[in-house]
Amino acid sequence: xKIVQSFWNAHRGDLFMHKGGxxxxxxxxxxxxxxxxxxxKFYTDVEMYTxxxxxxxxxxxxxxxxxxxxxxxxxxxxxxxxxxxxAYAKIHAYAxxxxxxxxxDGDAFIWAPFDDEFIQSPLFxxxxxxxxxxxxxxxxxVKKLPDVPEWVYWEDKxxxxxNAGILGGNDMEPMKEYIELxxxxxxxxxxxxxxxxxxxxxxxxxxxxxxxxxxxxxKNIKMGLYDTNYxxxxxxxxxxxxxxxxxxKFMHILGEVKQDNHQNYFVNYMLQKDYPDSWQRIVExxxxxxxxxxxxxxxxxxxxxxxxxxxxxxxxxxxAHKQTKMVCDLLRVNxxxxxxxxxxxxxxIQDIYTQNEIGLMDKNDDKNSHILFNGQK
Numbered sequence: 001x002k003i004v005q006s007f008w009n010a011h012r013g014d015l016f017m018h019k020g021g022x023x024x025x026x027x028x029x030x031x032x033x034x035x036x037x038x039x040x041k042f043y044t045d046v047e048m049y050t051x052x053x054x055x056x057x058x059x060x061x062x063x064x065x066x067x068x069x070x071x072x073x074x075x076x077x078x079x080x081x082x083x084x085x086x087a088y089a090k091i092h093a094y095a096x097x098x099x100x101x102x103x104x105d106g107d108a109f110i111w112a113p114f115d116d117e118f119i120q121s122p123l124f125x126x127x128x129x130x131x132x133x134x135x136x137x138x139x140x141x142v143k144k145l146p147d148v149p150e151w152v153y154w155e156d157k158x159x160x161x162x163n164a165g166i167l168g169g170n171d172m173e174p175m176k177e178y179i180e181l182x183x184x185x186x187x188x189x190x191x192x193x194x195x196x197x198x199x200x201x202x203x204x205x206x207x208x209x210x211x212x213x214x215x216x217x218x219k220n221i222k223m224g225l226y227d228t229n230y231x232x233x234x235x236x237x238x239x240x241x242x243x244x245x246x247x248x249k250f251m252h253i254l255g256e257v258k259q260d261n262h263q264n265y266f267v268n269y270m271l272q273k274d275y276p277d278s279w280q281r282i283v284e285x286x287x288x289x290x291x292x293x294x295x296x297x298x299x300x301x302x303x304x305x306x307x308x309x310x311x312x313x314x315x316x317x318x319x320a321h322k323q324t325k326m327v328c329d330l331l332r333v334n335x336x337x338x339x340x341x342x343x344x345x346x347x348x349i350q351d352i353y354t355q356n357e358i359g360l361m362d363k364n365d366d367k368n369s370h371i372l373f374n375g376q377k
Contacts, residue, residue: 003047010083027264049072094168100168100170102114111249128160181207241263
């Protein structure tokens with residue numbers, strides 16, 4: 001199965017300043033690096049679709065894609081596309097495929113290959129979305145556009161969608177129809193979108209996720225879902241650090257969750273631990289460019305200035321989990337309670353801190369309360 005990712009420098013801005021929703025640009029690009037490297041651990045063919053500025057930046061940071069395509073650079077549609085309609089960068093990547101593929105977002109990470117049954121489905125996506133209230137609002141806004149396609153009404157009475165953090169398939173005919181309908185939706189209302197005559201911030205969820213669901217249902221296509229355990233708080237569940245990698249082999253840091261300190265520390269820590277050369281290359285690139293963020297400067301200060309901190313690690317298997325050391329704040333557990341009770345209440349992650357081995361953080365020191373680095377003096 002060919003694995004595909006996509007990135008669009010919509011605003012043609014300095015990519016050293018691109019946060020992608022995270023707390024700082026460095027963590028954003030560490031997320032891309034970790035996502036790509038984890039994919040390459042299990043798959044030999046991982047390709048990126050982007051523009052020339054994206055290609056140059058990925059090469060500068062040394063991301064190991066098997067191929068980087070710059071098809072967005074000369075695509076007339078992408079040149080005119082509203083910058084906030086970022087889902088069309090993904091749809092552009094889908095449109096370049098002529099054989100079965102799987103697209104995965106750059107803020108999503110895997111710890112195991114995808115199941116054969118899942119990736120052999122005619123079409124597949126990450127999960128079912130039952131957030132009908134949100135989609136009702138979006139569909140009502142879409143219905144105010146000058147030219148509303150018929151498919152908007154297919155499931156509007158009881159709207160659902162498929163989360164496109166993972167999206168792809170083996171049956172290219174319905175995939176081609178989906179792509180054509182998504183493009184047609186934009187072209188019908190290009191004048192409105194291009195001239196910023198409406199707030200399009202979440203409009204892309206309709207042609208990207210609602211349409212994929214509605215078309216699949218209308219054609220009675222057997223849809224493969226990576227995650228079938230839908231629940232209302234699934235956005236938080238997808239980024240549940242404590243379940244990685246034993247209870248969950250997949251993590252997706254969505255939306256506002258990217259502003260959570262723990263998620264940023266986790267991305268930084270995992271890349272540094274598992275791929276130290278990649279982590280170092282990103283940090284050095286930002287240093288040489290003179291654009292280290294205060295957030296990263298703080299992390300580097302803790303690492304290189306002889307500060308004693310807790311040492312986190314993740315067990316490689318269930319038998320080893322009692323050997324695991326995790327930063328308490330990362331998992332939101334109370335350090336003193338862990339010490340007193342002899343372990344975390346998380347069956348998969350048991351913290352066995354010893355004060356003669358690791359220094360106890362000062363709970364009144366905010367700067368030291370969220371450190372993820374090896375803390376030997």
